[in-house]
Amino acid sequence: GAVVSQHPSWVICKSGTSVKIECRSLDFQATTMFWYRQFPKQSLMLMATSNEGSKATYEQGVEKDKFLINHASLTLSTLTVTSAHPEDSSFYICSADLTGNLNTIYFGEGSWLTVV
Amino acid sequence: EDKVVQSPLSLVVHEGDTVTLNCSYEVTNFRSLLWYKQEKKAPTFLFMLTSSGIEKKSGRLSSILDKKELFSILNITATQTGDSAIYLCAWGGSNYKLTFGKGTLLTVNP
Numbered sequence: 001g002a003v004v005s006q007h008p009s010w011v012i013c014k015s016g017t018s019v020k021i022e023c024r025s026l027d028f029q030a031t032t033m034f035w036y037r038q039f040p041k042q043s044l045m046l047m048a049t050s051n052e053g054s055k056a057t058y059e060q061g062v063e064k065d066k067f068l069i070n071h072a073s074l075t076l077s078t079l080t081v082t083s084a085h086p087e088d089s090s091f092y093i094c095s096a097d098l099t100g101n102l103n104t105i106y107f108g109e110g111s112w113l114t115v116v
Numbered sequence: 117e118d119k120v121v122q123s124p125l126s127l128v129v130h131e132g133d134t135v136t137l138n139c140s141y142e143v144t145n146f147r148s149l150l151w152y153k154q155e156k157k158a159p160t161f162l163f164m165l166t167s168s169g170i171e172k173k174s175g176r177l178s179s180i181l182d183k184k185e186l187f188s189i190l191n192i193t194a195t196q197t198g199d200s201a202i203y204l205c206a207w208g209g210s211n212y213k214l215t216f217g218k219g220t221l222l223t224v225n226p
Contacts, residue, residue, distance in 0.1 A: 107160075
């Protein structure tokens, strides 16, 4: 079946450094992918919509200069957390829709980011 | 502002019990309501509901939507320890965007 893969599964970085998280659709093309953030015991909060070949659309309150999204191909979107701070520590998860019907949205396994 | 509210936020039951999880929503341009189960990582799809009054069923799980009253319920009968998870309700709007509720943490004890 359709699979969305994320890498890395977990990463620890120092404050002030940048971290890149990859989201790949393994057996289908995804012109649109979504990035979510989930803090402990909280829900998934949509950060941005990643659009292949164009700029990402960010949700209100999400700093686009801090969370850089690149969707250079139909199977890969990347999220770069720039100048990371401890408050950026969270679970980041991406999703892609196989057919454009909401019931075929697949999520990646998520990436745990810890900034120390 | 669109919002999805789930209740209860947490629930502890014993194996064999039946549970009902609630999801109410206040959104514009309603398209679909979806239920997911999240264990340790990625949410997995359970149901998508678009029409009122039509029950969706999968094994011991079932769900129904009331578009007039703006809520949905997820029922789990004869619960098992493997049902322990966070159950997320999400509103699906235009452009495939999902707005999630905070989830219900279900713990099923043996």
